[in-house]
Amino acid sequence: MPAPLPEILAARIGDLIRNGGAAAGARLVERRLAEQLRVSRSPVRRALRILAQEGVVGGAPGGGFVVLAPDAAASLLPPAEPDDEGPYLQIAADRLDGLLPERVSETALMRRYGLTRARLGAILRRIAAEGWIERLPGHGWAFLPVLTSxxxxxxxxxxxxxxxxxxxxxxxxxxxxxxxxxxxxxxxxxxxxxxxxxxxxxxxxxxxxxxxxxxxxxxxxxxxxxxxxxxxxxxxxxxxxxxxxxxxxxxxxxxxxxxxxxxxxxxxxxxxxxxxxxxxxxxxxxxxxxxxxxxx
CATH class of the missing domain: 1.20.120.530 (GntR ligand-binding domain-like)
Known part of the structure; x- marks a missing residue:
């Protein structure tokens, strides 16, 4: 089963802390993280609590969170899926080439790229977080505009x-x-x-x-x-x-x-x-x- 959104966001925030070189004591602004990850503040808040349980972040005076142990963020990254980058880039290329319709179903994408539902779900969540696809009410997904020319x-x-x-x-x-x-x-x-x-x-x-x-x-x-x-x-x-x-x-x-x-x-x-x-x-x-x- 795909991981819950707060767990995914916790891993991504951990990645931001590690790749961004955040030092111990750096303040994490909930609103800024929500904007950067393109989600609402509620799942970001739950993700920060997960990071707090792992000792990566801690409570700040007056509320909010600060980085406690930047190196510990690496342990929160989900297990690597070495084959996921290929399907992700292929979906990007097919979208850029106009080979995918604006609206797609998970079943059609699973069949086209030979993916399980769990792996496709992880890729679609990544694409949604990057801002070039969104889930439709009910079923299916819709690609958002991108530069093509x-x-x-x-x-x-x-x-x-x-x-x-x-x-x-x-x-x-x-x-x-x-x-x-x-x-x-x-x-x-x-x-x-x-x-x-x-x-x-x-x-x-x-x-x-x-x-x-x-x-x-x-x-x-x-x-x-x-x-x-x-x-x-x-x-x-x-x-x-x-x-x-x-x-x-x-x-x-x-x-x-x-x-x-x-x-x-x-x-x-x-x-x-x-x-x-x-x-x-x-x-x-x-x-x-x-x-x-x-x-x-």
């Missing part, structure tokens, strides 16, 4: 080139030092060798999380929501418009440098650096894809 993909980078540097210069910008430091640590681990080991999907999540964390400091909900929507729409096409790992690690180094500028309080330089970063990576990603990994 190269022109739309290029336009998404042009849009980001406008909003992301501007967000850093917003009057209401308040640096979340802990969150930026955690993202910097995750990017540094990629530079130090993890980039050769993580999957394309994981790398996309880490890189998009970096950019979303930076823009969240602007406290401008229009900027924040716009980037989240763009990231949700471009996820599938990112699996094809790829950089090889040698180029991808250069982009991760740029993320580290950008984080350093922000942590040093050099916002104007950070905004200029962000503009240069996006202006160069956009055309690079729109060019003929090579086998590799998603970046930025």
């Amino acid at each position: 190269l022109q739309a993909y290029a336009d998404s980078y042009r849009f980001r080139l406008v909003i992301e540097p501007a967000a850093i210069l917003e009057p209401g910008f308040v640096l979340d030092r802990a969150a930026i430091a955690a993202c910097r640590a995750a990017q540094q681990r990629l530079v130090d060798g993890d980039i050769r080991r993580v999957s394309n999907a994981t790398l996309f999540d880490l890189n998009s999380r970096f950019h979303e964390t930076v823009i969240a400091c602007s406290r401008n909900t229009f900027f924040i929501d716009s980037l989240r929507r763009v990231d949700r729409l471009r996820r599938l096409i990112e699996y094809r418009r790829t950089l090889d790992r040698d180029r991808a690690v250069v982009r991760c180094r740029e993320h580290v440098a950008l984080a350093d500028l922000l942590l040093a309080g050099r916002r104007a330089e950070a905004a200029a650096f962000m503009r240069e970063h996006l202006a160069s990576v956009g055309p690079e990603k729109v060019a003929e894809p090579r086998s590799g990994a998603a970046a930025s």
Whole structure:
């Protein structure tokens, strides 16, 4: 039987703690986790209680939770299913190629991909959490819009080139030092060798999380929501418009440098650096894809 949602979310939050480099004492914001995982706050709250029982997190003064033992989060990951990444990526490719209808049944998907109901359920929950499918009332699932054309993909980078540097210069910008430091640590681990080991999907999540964390400091909900929507729409096409790992690690180094500028309080330089970063990576990603990994 598929695991209950709170247990799945507990494993995913544990993954965020570990991959994001959260240190002991880092505060976990329930609302932010719910937005990031695209679920309501109620199952997130139950997931945090599971993590508390395992000693990964603990109660914070005044309510909420803080990280207690980041290393213990690894023990909460569900058993690896080595064959699940293949069907997941095939569903993504078939959706991008228009080979799947907008509405699908679990029976049809099980038959098409040779999956058990339990394995398909786990994959569909992952896709739903990523925001490109949703369960229909009653039975069946409906795919949500994604970017499919190269022109739309290029336009998404042009849009980001406008909003992301501007967000850093917003009057209401308040640096979340802990969150930026955690993202910097995750990017540094990629530079130090993890980039050769993580999957394309994981790398996309880490890189998009970096950019979303930076823009969240602007406290401008229009900027924040716009980037989240763009990231949700471009996820599938990112699996094809790829950089090889040698180029991808250069982009991760740029993320580290950008984080350093922000942590040093050099916002104007950070905004200029962000503009240069996006202006160069956009055309690079729109060019003929090579086998590799998603970046930025």
